[in-house]
Amino acid sequence: xxxLLCLFAFATTLHAQGLPxxxxxxxxxxxxxPAIASYVAVSVNGGALPxxxxxxxxxxxKFLVEFDELVLAIRPKGExxxxxxxxxxxxxxxxxxDREPIQRMTVYGRYEVRGNTLRFIPDPKRGGRGIxxxxxxxxxxxxxxPFWYRNGQVSRQAQVVMKRDDSRF
Numbered sequence: 001x002x003x004l005l006c007l008f009a010f011a012t013t014l015h016a017q018g019l020p021x022x023x024x025x026x027x028x029x030x031x032x033x034p035a036i037a038s039y040v041a042v043s044v045n046g047g048a049l050p051x052x053x054x055x056x057x058x059x060x061x062k063f064l065v066e067f068d069e070l071v072l073a074i075r076p077k078g079e080x081x082x083x084x085x086x087x088x089x090x091x092x093x094x095x096x097x098d099r100e101p102i103q104r105m106t107v108y109g110r111y112e113v114r115g116n117t118l119r120f121i122p123d124p125k126r127g128g129r130g131i132x133x134x135x136x137x138x139x140x141x142x143x144x145x146p147f148w149y150r151n152g153q154v155s156r157q158a159q160v161v162m163k164r165d166d167s168r169f
Contacts, residue, residue, distance in 0.1 A: 033113040034074050034138040039162035041070035046159075055154045060093030065149070068102060070160060071168050072143065074111070080120060082107045118143065 044051035044067050051067040068085040075081065084105045091097040108126035112119045118136045122128025136145035141164040148157050 034118065034143060035140070035164065036074055036076055037164050037166055038168035039072045039074065039143050040165040040168055041067070041072075041160050041162050043161045044158050051158075053156065057153045062091045062093075062097050063154070064089040064097055070162065071165075072162055073168070074143075078110045078112065080109055080111050082120075118145075120145075 041049055043049065049067060049069065053065045053067075054062065056062050064087070066087040068087065069083075070085075071083045073081040084107075085102050086105070087100050087102055089097055089100040105127065107122050107128045109120060109122040109128050111121065116137050116139065118138055120134040120136065122134075134145060134147065136143055138144070143162045145160050145162070146157060147160065148155055
């Protein structure tokens with residue numbers, strides 16, 4: 001099973017947010033962009049991490065996704081690194097749900113800034129294959145990012161709140 005292919009696949013676009021369609025300026029050229037720092041997820045959908053999502057499909061297969069940790073490094077020159085630790089387990093109808101080991105995923109890419117909006121553009125050659133552009137917002141010391149992910153046959157949208165943590169990468 002491919003680890004959370006849709007983890008960073010956002011349905012949100014600048015157009016859907018009502019922002020102008022003109023291109024975003026590269027990060028670092030826009031005064032007031034987010035601080036060059038690390039940001040650690042402190043909540044998913046308002047709940048503390050680790051966050052657990054359980055669903056069952058029509059055939060009775062149980063799916064479990066646990067988001068353990070997400071660390072985002074905002075780097076100079078409009079680059080980012082996102083590292084995720086998660087667990088993804090399943091059980092067919094009638095069997096117990098085995099707890100799978102923690103998995104890791106790291107994605108590198110670039111970001112752009114417009115006002116308080118961030119657009120993350122994953123690099124397909126550096127962990128971002130199959131991942132779409134992501135949009136989020138920032139305030140001093142905080143980045144909020146909505147995302148879509150798939151748990152079995154069920155797609156869900158989640159909201160991640162990340163706070164600055166200078167003790168991380």
